[in-house]
């Protein structure tokens with residue numbers, strides 16, 4: 091097959107970063123955003139170059155050491171050669187290994203959590219495919235719970251305010267903000283780089299225009315964040331830079347000022363909340379001798395005490411919305427700001443009012459603040475998992491390094507399962523996990539690591555069995571999300587790369603070898619699955635008496651606009667209006683300012699009410715700067731890091747870090763230099779932009795540059811590309827949630843002098859053909 095394609099008409103497709111069409115013209119794939127999108131995401135321009143990039147995986151590969159010595163612990167993972175295999179042979183081998191592990195140890199020795207964003211289609215969602223396969227073939231697998239996104243908030247919010255979705259997705263709608271909100275206190279901001287992404291797909295990127303419309307009406311958007319770019323310039327009415335990780339102290343001081351002024355809503359605290367008196371004693375310093383006043387908070391946050399008091403005094407009587415970005419809770423004691431923001435909104439009397447209250451993570455992603463579809467969009471059924479064992483998602487290295495060891499989670503004392511086989515499809519732990527040098531040791535401890543990938547990520551390089559899979563452009567699917575009205579017929583835009591197969595076909599092949607093909611496929615080809623999944627939406631439309639086109643009509647039209655439900659403010663508004671009749675889903679049915687349940691767990695790192703708990707990871711002489719490792723603007727996580735748009739945003743091939751001029755000057759660093767960021771855990775290079783858009787004392791390096799060790803034989807190799815997860819700490823938020831804390835850590839920075847090592851992250855590893863000796 092040649093790469094040169096005939097010219098084709100534009101065909102529709104979809105992704106987490108927008109709906110678009112693709113056409114071949116003069117041998118090039120031309121991607122054009124959907125015409126209804128007012129603010130398209132440039133990330134879609136990573137596709138054309140990614141499609142046939144050298145980093146794609148062309149053939150099934152097995153690690154040489156695994157092939158020669160069989161399954162077992164092996165620290166050569168990540169630096170071994172690979173042997174090419176034919177599909178039949180590799181599927182025989184993998185089916186036999188799955189059977190061995192299941193016979194010898196049971197499905198509880200298989201970790202199938204497989205966290206990751208994968209691609210956007212409803213059917214080919216890799217993680218769902220894997221879960222379905224493991225449930226059918228082995229009866230289950232050890233799973234992971236919660237997400238890297240919201241590890242702490244998914245556990246704390248149900249205790250204190252209600253169901254996670256009710257607080258984040260079904261709460262305040264953007265059109266209410268445009269109409270009603272006077273002030274938005276945006277902790278961590280609402281950067282449009284983030285809200286241009288939505289899990290499952292998004293047809294109209296409207297956050298930017300909604301913020302502009304609200305601001306023009308007179309709404310003040312207050313950005314509380316170390317980075318000025320966390321709100322678009324046009325609506326950045328006020329920037330309050332604060333030291334990362336200290337928001338809880340600032341919120342407490344705002345609360346303290348409200349109480350001192352007697353301007354808090356005591357009626358709502360009495361009628362709709364539990365535990366105010368105990369918290370008030372803490373706030374005013376009656377229980378611990380330390381009033382949480384503005385002067386106290388100034389010392390912790392770096393925000394001037396007068397400014398804190400002035401900010402608090404502008405809030406009472408206004409329609410105030412408090413938002414907290416996911417980032418705040420991806421840090422030590424991440425539960426605290428999530429909880430305290432709810433208390434602050436309650437003190438202002440705002441929960442449940444149109445455009446007011448507390449919407450966790452609004453603006454962090456475009457699934458929030460949206461209307462919901464009135465008809466279902468189907469997902470692949472995953473079957474039943476009979477294994478009870480699980481881990482909080484970010485405890486993977488702990489699990490693999492300490493089988494049997496006890497850990498705390500949400501009031502339970504659990505033990506890490508003993509994992510022999512890890513299976514990953516649709517995620518990249520060498521992107522998402524912390525302390526990557528530790529993760530390498532963890533992956534050395536298993537018998538077998540299996541990865542389905544479209545490209546040679548570091549995770550694929552550390553695997554024993556690497557199965558090449560198609561990328562979304564190479565297959566047909568249905569695009570859509572429950573929070574977006576456009577359902578997209580995702581047409582195939584290119585043939586599969588090399589010998590790549592769909593995840594579904596790989597699992598079908600394995601299921602055949604394990605005697606469960608019919609149970610896995612239910613007798614359907616992928617095309618028949620699309621029709622089957624589509625039928626749920628069609629039935630929903632018909633039930634509402636709406637036009638319900640058949641699948642072929644939908645496919646030819648290329649899209650379908652789904653009806654949406656009116657926005658009603660969800661469970662929090664219902665509770666505000668009728669606290670007795672419509673209780674929240676918390677233990678008391680009220681907003682919990684004090685939680686008896688959490689207090690009963692006796693966790694020093696997560697007590698019974700929101701508290702300021704000083705972090706362990708603080709700046710020191712050897713690590714004097716705080717690192718913010720946030721989401722990248724130029725791609726989604728690590729996906730298509732080698733794509734055109736992502737590559738163009740790098741400098742000298744390196745990821746770009748940002749530093750304040752004062753910190754740069756003190757280190758003789760100039761804009762455009764290459765810098766080295768380091769601490770006890772590791773080191774990486776980056777190019778630097780020097781800007782006063784970041785506060786002094788803070789350096790920012792986004793995630794997603796592919797891990798690129800200079801010398802893979804080192805215990806702590808230098809990543810020459812700029813992956814901040816060689817620096818971050820692998821510890822949980824607290825005993826309550828054990829969430830990811832990757833957003834923040836402390837580092838030192840110096841100018842890098844010397845020859846700049848080449849980028850090798852996208853070069854395929856050394857591969858040999860079966861039966862041949864490796865070339866030198």
Ligand SMILES: Nc1nc2c(c(=O)[nH]1)N[C@H]1C(S)=C(S)[C@@H](COP(=O)(O)OP(=O)(O)OC[C@H]3O[C@@H](n4cnc5c(=O)[nH]c(N)nc54)[C@H](O)[C@@H]3O)O[C@H]1N2
Pocket residue numbers: 205206207208209214216238239240420514515516517518519521522523542543544545547559560561562593719720721726727728729730793814815818832833
């Ligand atoms: N330091 C730090 N670390 C972080 C964060 C942070 O703020 N700071 N943020 C965290 C957050 S919020 C998240 S959500 C995670 C994201 O972490 P991940 O979701 O793991 O990151 P992605 O790069 O999206 O990984 C998806 C992988 O799936 C592959 N893929 C795509 N389509 C398919 C397919 O059809 N089949 C198969 N088999 N594979 C496919 C892609 O090539 C890619 O390697 O990172 C977390 N890590």
Ligand SMILES: Nc1nc2c(c(=O)[nH]1)N[C@H]1C(S)=C(S)[C@@H](COP(=O)(O)OP(=O)(O)OC[C@H]3O[C@@H](n4cnc5c(=O)[nH]c(N)nc54)[C@H](O)[C@@H]3O)O[C@H]1N2
Pocket residue numbers: 238239240277278279281283284285286287314315316317320332333334335336337415416417418420421454455718719720721722723724725726727833834
């Ligand atoms: N372009 C793009 N968009 C994305 C993603 C992506 O990879 N690329 N990932 C998506 C995913 S999976 C998720 S979960 C969301 C993540 O949403 P978030 O986690 O909210 O996103 P981040 O960009 O990591 O962080 C937002 C901002 O918070 C600020 N910040 C960091 N620490 C602190 C702190 O302690 N206090 C305060 N006040 N501010 C702080 C940083 O300056 C940072 O820019 O983004 C989604 N959107």
Ligand SMILES: [Mo]
Pocket residue numbers: 237238239240
């Ligand atoms: Mo996320």
